[in-house]
Amino acid sequence: xxxxxxxxxxxxxxxxxxVTFRCDPISEHNRLYWYRQTLGxxxxxxxxxxxxxxxxxxxxxxxxxxxxxxxxxxSTLEIQRTEQGDSAMYLCASSFGTGRVSQPQxxxxxxxxxxx
Amino acid sequence: xxxxxxxxxxxxxxxxxxxxxxxxxxxxxxxxxxxxxxxxPSRQMILVIRQEAYKQQNATENRFSVNFQKAAKSFSxxxxxxxxxxxxxxxxxxxxxxxxxxxxxxxxxxxxxxNP
Numbered sequence: 001x002x003x004x005x006x007x008x009x010x011x012x013x014x015x016x017x018x019v020t021f022r023c024d025p026i027s028e029h030n031r032l033y034w035y036r037q038t039l040g041x042x043x044x045x046x047x048x049x050x051x052x053x054x055x056x057x058x059x060x061x062x063x064x065x066x067x068x069x070x071x072x073x074x075s076t077l078e079i080q081r082t083e084q085g086d087s088a089m090y091l092c093a094s095s096f097g098t099g100r101v102s103q104p105q106x107x108x109x110x111x112x113x114x115x116x
Numbered sequence: 117x118x119x120x121x122x123x124x125x126x127x128x129x130x131x132x133x134x135x136x137x138x139x140x141x142x143x144x145x146x147x148x149x150x151x152x153x154x155x156x157p158s159r160q161m162i163l164v165i166r167q168e169a170y171k172q173q174n175a176t177e178n179r180f181s182v183n184f185q186k187a188a189k190s191f192s193x194x195x196x197x198x199x200x201x202x203x204x205x206x207x208x209x210x211x212x213x214x215x216x217x218x219x220x221x222x223x224x225x226x227x228x229x230x231n232p
Contacts, residue, residue, distance in 0.1 A: 042223050045220065045221070050218075055218075056219065091161065107160050
């Protein structure tokens with residue numbers, strides 16, 4: 001068990017550029033979550049996958065944001081036309097669950113995005 | 117919508133002493149999960165303790181225990197014999213799987229400093 005892995009750890013980009021983050025969950029986990037955490041706040045839910053299906057999206061996930069989990073393993077989160085307000089820590093978490101029984105979520109180290 | 121409130125932005129405690137962090141939440145659901153997560157500086161979020169709402173017995177994990185008051189919608193965390201390594205942000209979180217959502221709803225966090 002190597003834990004949840006996120007890449008890159010830090011990303012600095014200019015406003016208007018596109019960025020993509022990757023998350024590799026714990027290998028046996030079928031559920032994967034993305035959260036956003038801004039300074040001084042708790043994480044806010046963005047989206048959730050069970051296997052390859054995206055089952056829930058937050059209203060925070062504007063049309064500039066897209067997430068995929070094509071083979072039910074790793075996931076990517078893309079932000080198009082980045083804005084200053086997108087600066088945050090993007091956290092990925094995974095868990096194993098069947099039906100409505102879910103084990104606790106395990107978090108990665110996060111990707112810190114800074115928009116210049 | 118569920119909300120989680122942590123009324124103590126910062127707290128400090130002397131090493132080896134006991135400290136209690138407060139959390140209240142708002143929900144109309146009867147069955148749900150509550151969590152305390154710890155986020156050390158520049159490190160990943162780690163699960164400290166979990167409580168299932170249908171269980172009356174308070175959860176304990178070594179030096180960590182909770183006081184779960186369902187009627188009052190209160191979920192406080194007690195850390196006994198505080199250690200320097202307990203210095204971190206502590207987040208209270210709520211999950212209602214019955215609503216079909218796996219998302220965690222977090223409070224804003226309490227910054228705990230353990231002083232030598």
